[in-house]
Amino acid sequence: MADKTPFSIVGKPLPKVDAWAKCAGETIYADDLNLPRMLYGKLLRSPHPHAIIKRMDTRRARALPGVHAVITGEDLPIKFGILPVSQDEEALAREKVRYIGDPVAAVAAVDEETAEEALKLIDVEYEPLPAITSIDEALAQSENRIHEYNKVGNIQKAVALEFGDVEEGFAEADYIREDIFFYQGSTHLPMEQHAAVAAYGPDGKLTLWSSTQTPHYVHRALAKVLEMPPSHIRVIATPVGGGFGGKSDPFSHEIVAAKLSMLTGRPVKITLTREEVFYAHRGRHPVLMWVKTGVKRDGAITAMHFKTFLDGGAYGSYGVASTYYTGALQTVTYKIPRYKFEGMRVFTNKPPCGPKRGHGTPQPRYALEVHLDKIAEDLGLDPVDMRRRHLVDENSLTVNWLRITTCSLKACIDKVIEASGFRQKFRRLPFGKGVGFACSSYLSGAGLPIYWNHMPHSGVQIKIDRGGGVAVFCGSIDIGQGSDSILAYVVAEILGIRPEDIRVVTADTDLTPVDLGSYSSRVTVMTGNAAMEAAEKLKDLLLTVAGEKLEVPKNRLVAVDRRIFDAEDPERSISFVEAVQLAEARFGTLGSVGSYKPPESPGKYKGSGVGPSPSYSYTACVAQVDVDPETGLVTVEKIWIAHDIGRSINPLLVEGQVEGSVYMGLGEALMEEQVFRKGLHKIPSMLEYKSPTTLEMCDVETFIIEKPDPHGPFGAKEVGQGPLLPVPPAVANAVYDAVGVRIDEVPITPEKVLKALEAKARGEDGRYGPSRIPDVAFPAPTTVDVPPEWQPAIVAEGTS
Amino acid sequence: MDKQLITLRVNGEVHELAIPVHKTLLEVLREDLHLTGTKHGCELGECGTCTVLVDGQPVLSCLALAVEWQHRDIVTVEGLADGPRPHxxxxxxxxxxxxxxxxxxxxxxxxxxxxxxxxxxxxxxxxxxxxxxxxxxxxxxxxxxxxxxxxxxxxxxxxxxxxxxxx
The missing domain is CATH 1.10.150.120 ([2Fe-2S]-binding domain)
Known part of the structure; x- marks a missing residue:
């Protein structure tokens, strides 16, 4: 096939730069580290969901032979947390515990067995408090407070925003529908258990190796809690064996390992057990949702009002951001001229929730796409056409001031509808078989950093060796998505060399410029742009000397295949290495830097920090299911999915992210859920926490839709998270097509399907799902003027 | 802790080790032989991450006691390649x-x-x-x-x- 792009690396299905090491078992993950004199740390965790710590005695543990240190919360009194607004965590709880699994003490010993033995010798006296384990209980028991720092009861955060007058919008509607949904919580279940190794030296400097997605934020948290200058702390993120958002917070075990190393003068390793990984959590928030939408007869939305209630678990984590995210991105797929969002996160005595792939957006996306499916049916509209007619415009602002750059959602829709044969199947398959459709969108990196500052979000440094080897330094961490490879591909493309000529050095706070971390689908766009800037600077030097040597104007030179040549006379060329040596002779040691900061968002209201992004990816999905009406079992037969990536830098990696997102979306749609009994996690194991195996995973047909976005490196947008979003609603809509019942709550388990079928057989509503939301007042909304294109006069013209 | 002298044949190499009898094959491979290519995800036999081959059959090394697998042919990921040539x-x-x-x-x-x-x-x-x-x-x-x-x-x-x- 003829190559239509001008690129030699970008767009090619090359192996990842770390593929060989990973397939040889040579990649060193955190728990693989083994330092001389290393001790092993263990954490003692609370057996109570909510209790006051009355007394703690560590003397018997200290006396055990082989124990080198025992610490409690008194040794680490400074609080921390990922967000500046919720610095509510203690490395070891001091006065009270807030969930079963909350760490209260820690031991360093010669081996894990001795450390575990020592934990049993720590005497803790607790005074149990009533445990709060649901949103309703959190709201009802406002005197039984889990934290003291939030304003009211157990409501950590309540937000209310109104863009334009929604009541006016509802008044213009031909049809209004309200629905209630519940999206159950789930966990990341990374294959690698969290691990950290700390080494404190006699020079007073600390090094922490950790399985983390955010070494920069861990660096800041360590400096704060340990009261050390950041310049004396080095955080190295080891290759992460699965993150999905679950390794994005600074964690107790990281801080404790550091403290234990400082006290003993020896390296200390802490690796969480699988059970402990379930307690560390930070997974998908359970979210209860209410949505009311007004539409015209053709399905054009006149107004939407969305309410969310998040069960946050015991600590803040990313929760304030998560809360906003449950309301931010409803507006970026279909035109919504007036929009009101009310969101609330409550504390409960369960492991803290946080960001999981899609962070706060899969829940409302599920609700929205099932809700729209119902509206289409109510109005007798085709669910595909109804959505397709009212997509957002490119280069526009949404009603909540998010800037849309490129949007190829129409092309995505057409691709999956055609490939799946949706129109021949929808409402036409035999009972028990069905197809469902949904769309979604996600951000390519958050527009703002987690703590307020004006510095770049990503930095890249490049140095070139006289032999032609290129080293690329960047703070980003490869969590399997291929961020190291993206750096190599981008730099190789610009300098005209091969990815294998490049050594990538990443995620080391001593050696690499800051990148904020592998979260919010930001890395390709932000590190890619920074790498492009740094590489272009070096290329300019190389072309300068090559032009002089070849006596050719610089603008006629092309760098490709390790040579620099005259585009008009390719015989005139010099090698990359020769150009490097000429450039070093001329300019001195060769190096350059590049950095990236997202464009400023036009939204200026309180709360506008969550949602803006350089660009948004778009996805359309069709699911085909088989539902057994006898057992209620839903089997997904196939998924067709098209993703608007802007530009695919490596189609293999893009497909891998799409397929992995579909897999994770199917797990959430059908089986994965956090189950508690009296605050105790009932299934903290990989056997009982059901996740799809090879046998449950269906065929996936992936379509990559490319239309370069001006803000991305070579036009790239995100792919790591967005393709998860349409999967649960597409499955739910397909279940309805198959057996005629609405499952308004994920996971869609056989029990729920059967209950809905039984209800329908009794002549009742063929639906399973929540029927009410808490009767609780939100604050008066912040009313925000809408962007000019959504001013009422203009909207009225546009929707005629 | 009682230790036992054992002989393990891993990737064709014979190792003599003194180990506590309760130590799993996973632990011996990773901690005593420093073959950290073998990973662990649960240490309860649920995830398959720690799989190695014993006489050609997949075995969950987290559930296997090292003492029970003496004089057998154990292959880990480090033993897959043919010298510098990947499998x-x-x-x-x-x-x-x-x-x-x-x-x-x-x-x-x-x-x-x-x-x-x-x-x-x-x-x-x-x-x-x-x-x-x-x-x-x-x-x-x-x-x-x-x-x-x-x-x-x-x-x-x-x-x-x-x-x-x-x-």
């Missing part, structure tokens, strides 16, 4: 992007090797069944299954070539 499975996994975070890959590769050694031309369903005990959270298994198919095709072609050359 066809390793080659195919790398080419197709079957390793994302890579953490489950050593165990998956060894399970796949056992499959192909016993069944050189497996169907897609047979591959799925063989790998159903190896959890992966990154890939949705799709590229893993494709890589096993590609490796099987290449190995079959190599075998056919070797056989025709021998005739």
């Amino acid at each position: 066809p499975l390793q080659q195919a996994f790398a080419e197709l992007g079957a390793a994302q975070c890579g953490y489950c890959i050593p165990g998956t590769l060894l399970t796949a090797k056992a499959l192909l050694d016993h069944n050189p031309r497996p169907t897609r369903q047979e591959i799925k069944e063989a790998l159903s005990g190896n959890l992966c959270r990154c890939t949705g298994y799709i590229k893993i299954i494709e890589a096993v198919e590609r490796a099987a095709q290449r190995m079959a072609a190599q075998t056919a070539f070797a056989e025709s050359a021998a005739r």
Whole structure:
């Protein structure tokens, strides 16, 4: 096939730069580290969901032979947390515990067995408090407070925003529908258990190796809690064996390992057990949702009002951001001229929730796409056409001031509808078989950093060796998505060399410029742009000397295949290495830097920090299911999915992210859920926490839709998270097509399907799902003027 | 703690070790022999991550006591390649992007090797069944299954070539 792009690396299905090491078992993950004199740390965790710590005695543990240190919360009194607004965590709880699994003490010993033995010798006296384990209980028991720092009861955060007058919008509607949904919580279940190794030296400097997605934020948290200058702390993120958002917070075990190393003068390793990984959590928030939408007869939305209630678990984590995210991105797929969002996160005595792939957006996306499916049916509209007619415009602002750059959602829709044969199947398959459709969108990196500052979000440094080897330094961490490879591909493309000529050095706070971390689908766009800037600077030097040597104007030179040549006379060329040596002779040691900061968002209201992004990816999905009406079992037969990536830098990696997102979306749609009994996690194991195996995973047909976005490196947008979003609603809509019942709550388990079928057989509503939301007042909304294109006069013209 | 002198044959090399009898094969491989290519995800026999081969059969090393596997042929991921040449499975996994975070890959590769050694031309369903005990959270298994198919095709072609050359 003829190559239509001008690129030699970008767009090619090359192996990842770390593929060989990973397939040889040579990649060193955190728990693989083994330092001389290393001790092993263990954490003692609370057996109570909510209790006051009355007394703690560590003397018997200290006396055990082989124990080198025992610490409690008194040794680490400074609080921390990922967000500046919720610095509510203690490395070891001091006065009270807030969930079963909350760490209260820690031991360093010669081996894990001795450390575990020592934990049993720590005497803790607790005074149990009533445990709060649901949103309703959190709201009802406002005197039984889990934290003291939030304003009211157990409501950590309540937000209310109104863009334009929604009541006016509802008044213009031909049809209004309200629905209630519940999206159950789930966990990341990374294959690698969290691990950290700390080494404190006699020079007073600390090094922490950790399985983390955010070494920069861990660096800041360590400096704060340990009261050390950041310049004396080095955080190295080891290759992460699965993150999905679950390794994005600074964690107790990281801080404790550091403290234990400082006290003993020896390296200390802490690796969480699988059970402990379930307690560390930070997974998908359970979210209860209410949505009311007004539409015209053709399905054009006149107004939407969305309410969310998040069960946050015991600590803040990313929760304030998560809360906003449950309301931010409803507006970026279909035109919504007036929009009101009310969101609330409550504390409960369960492991803290946080960001999981899609962070706060899969829940409302599920609700929205099932809700729209119902509206289409109510109005007798085709669910595909109804959505397709009212997509957002490119280069526009949404009603909540998010800037849309490129949007190829129409092309995505057409691709999956055609490939799946949706129109021949929808409402036409035999009972028990069905197809469902949904769309979604996600951000390519958050527009703002987690703590307020004006510095770049990503930095890249490049140095070139006289032999032609290129080293690329960047703070980003490869969590399997291929961020190291993206750096190599981008730099190789610009300098005209091969990815294998490049050594990538990443995620080391001593050696690499800051990148904020592998979260919010930001890395390709932000590190890619920074790498492009740094590489272009070096290329300019190389072309300068090559032009002089070849006596050719610089603008006629092309760098490709390790040579620099005259585009008009390719015989005139010099090698990359020769150009490097000429450039070093001329300019001195060769190096350059590049950095990236997202464009400023036009939204200026309180709360506008969550949602803006350089660009948004778009996805359309069709699911085909088989539902057994006898057992209620839903089997997904196939998924067709098209993703608007802007530009695919490596189609293999893009497909891998799409397929992995579909897999994770199917797990959430059908089986994965956090189950508690009296605050105790009932299934903290990989056997009982059901996740799809090879046998449950269906065929996936992936379509990559490319239309370069001006803000991305070579036009790239995100792919790591967005393709998860349409999967649960597409499955739910397909279940309805198959057996005629609405499952308004994920996971869609056989029990729920059967209950809905039984209800329908009794002549009742063929639906399973929540029927009410808490009767609780939100604050008066912040009313925000809408962007000019959504001013009422203009909207009225546009929707005629 | 009672220690026992044991002899383990791993990747063709013989090791004599004094270890506590309760130590698992996983722990001995990683901690005593420093073969950290073998990973762990649960240490309860649930995830398949720690799979190694013993006499050609997949074994969960987290559930196996090292003392019980003396004088057997143990193969870990470090023993898959033929010197500097990757095993066809390793080659195919790398080419197709079957390793994302890579953490489950050593165990998956060894399970796949056992499959192909016993069944050189497996169907897609047979591959799925063989790998159903190896959890992966990154890939949705799709590229893993494709890589096993590609490796099987290449190995079959190599075998056919070797056989025709021998005739």
